Amino acid sequence: xxxxxxxxxxxxxxxxxxxxxxxxxxxxxxxxxxxxxxxxxxxxxxxxxxxxxxxxxxxxxxxxxxxxxxxxxxxxxxxxxxxxxxxxxxxxxxxxx
Amino acid sequence: xxxxxxxxxxxxxxxxxxxxxxxxxxxxxxxxxxxxxxxxxxxxxxxxxxxxxxxxxxxxxxxxxxxxxxxxxxxxxxxxxxxxxxxxxxxxxxxxxxxxxxxxxxxxxxxxxxxxxxxxxxxxxxxxxxxxxxxxxxxxxxxxxxxxxxxxxxxxxxxxxxxxxxxxxxxxxxxxxxxxxxxxxxxxxxxxxxxxxxxxxxxxxxxxxxxxxxxxxxxxxxxxxxxxxxxxxxxxxxxxxxxxxxxxxxxxxxxxxxxxxxxxxxxxxxxxxxxxxxxxx
Numbered sequence: 001x002x003x004x005x006x007x008x009x010x011x012x013x014x015x016x017x018x019x020x021x022x023x024x025x026x027x028x029x030x031x032x033x034x035x036x037x038x039x040x041x042x043x044x045x046x047x048x049x050x051x052x053x054x055x056x057x058x059x060x061x062x063x064x065x066x067x068x069x070x071x072x073x074x075x076x077x078x079x080x081x082x083x084x085x086x087x088x089x090x091x092x093x094x095x096x097x
Numbered sequence: 098x099x100x101x102x103x104x105x106x107x108x109x110x111x112x113x114x115x116x117x118x119x120x121x122x123x124x125x126x127x128x129x130x131x132x133x134x135x136x137x138x139x140x141x142x143x144x145x146x147x148x149x150x151x152x153x154x155x156x157x158x159x160x161x162x163x164x165x166x167x168x169x170x171x172x173x174x175x176x177x178x179x180x181x182x183x184x185x186x187x188x189x190x191x192x193x194x195x196x197x198x199x200x201x202x203x204x205x206x207x208x209x210x211x212x213x214x215x216x217x218x219x220x221x222x223x224x225x226x227x228x229x230x231x232x233x234x235x236x237x238x239x240x241x242x243x244x245x246x247x248x249x250x251x252x253x254x255x256x257x258x259x260x261x262x263x264x265x266x267x268x269x270x271x272x273x274x275x276x277x278x279x280x281x282x283x284x285x286x287x288x289x290x291x292x293x294x295x296x297x298x299x300x301x302x303x304x305x306x307x308x309x310x311x312x313x314x315x316x317x318x319x320x321x322x323x324x325x326x327x328x329x330x331x332x333x334x335x336x337x338x339x340x341x342x343x344x345x346x347x348x349x350x351x352x353x354x355x356x357x358x359x360x361x362x363x364x365x366x367x368x369x370x371x372x373x374x375x376x377x378x
Binding site for chain 2: 020021022067068069071072075
């Protein structure tokens with residue numbers, strides 16, 4: 001799959017899974033991530049700014065982990081397991097390996 | 098998890114600990130919710146499958162019973178025609194076989210009707226004509242109709258009606274079917290002795306008791322007595338044609354009339370008592 005489509009999907013999946021646990025706070029925390037812009041929460045539309053997309057994903061995972069600890073890291077990983085299984089190791093953001 | 102006092106400021110490390118702990122608890126809830134959701138979906142699929150199966154079963158019951166009933170009815174008229182001379186004079190041996198054939202067809206039609214009725218009662222497709230009726234009159238009528246075959250078998254038939262109120266709200270045809278079915282049951286399963294029919298009022302209810310000196314009911318058979326297709330081990334030996342739908346039909350009818358039906362017996366060989374209770378109107 002085209003990484004330009006894949007990384008936004010990964011980010012959305014992570015935010016939605018966090019939303020299940022912590023509610024709308026998941027979107028508030030995602031807004032704080034540099035390089036990520038939330039367009040529409042309901043539709044799940046986001047865009048990556050110029051920054052490296054893998055780095056943005058790592059920052060998103062770290063944002064949740066910083067506040068909610070290791071358990072939130074595992075949630076991020078489990079949420080995207082099916083999306084990353086066909087990616088080559090170098091494509092996978094380090095936080096999700 | 099540490100206690101939180103809203104009036105006290107907690108340290109950043111304590112705050113983080115509390116936040117992480119809350120996150121874990123929320124996560125546990127989310128995981129539980131997901132499991133419940135999965136189970137609900139599975140249950141939904143199972144429910145849909147069960148509904149489909151029940152619809153298939155219903156249409157199969159109707160198809161088979163109507164076909165079978167049609168076959169019985171056709172051969173019944175052939176036997177009846179033989180017996181009434183439509184096909185000319187017949188020899189005694191043909192008459193004997195035609196009588197047996199006719200009796201067998203009548204039994205077959207009766208059985209099919211029983212299964213069909215039970216199915217329709219279960220589905221709720223039967224419309225009851227609920228009116229104020231006299232249950233005493235229904236009972237007396239059925240008992241008199243059954244007197245000849247019962248006494249012809251050498252059994253004694255007693256009827257004891259105590260003073261009381263016997264009016265109830267119900268469908269006379271279906272309540273007659275109940276009394277008929279229970280009395281027929283006692284008749285079939287009693288080789289010798291007597292059948293007593295008692296009508297009384299107990300606890301502001303109409304109570305019908307049909308007591309016999311027949312084969313009785315074991316504890317094991319009691320469990321299946323009023324279930325769909327439920328046949329007792331002993332009863333099958335006595336009545337090989339038992340369908341297991343008679344008492345089930347009785348139960349469905351009585352429950353629709355806000356009543357109760359049950360059986361009492363000390364066990365095999367001790368006779369049985371079938372009891373029906375109906376509300377007084």
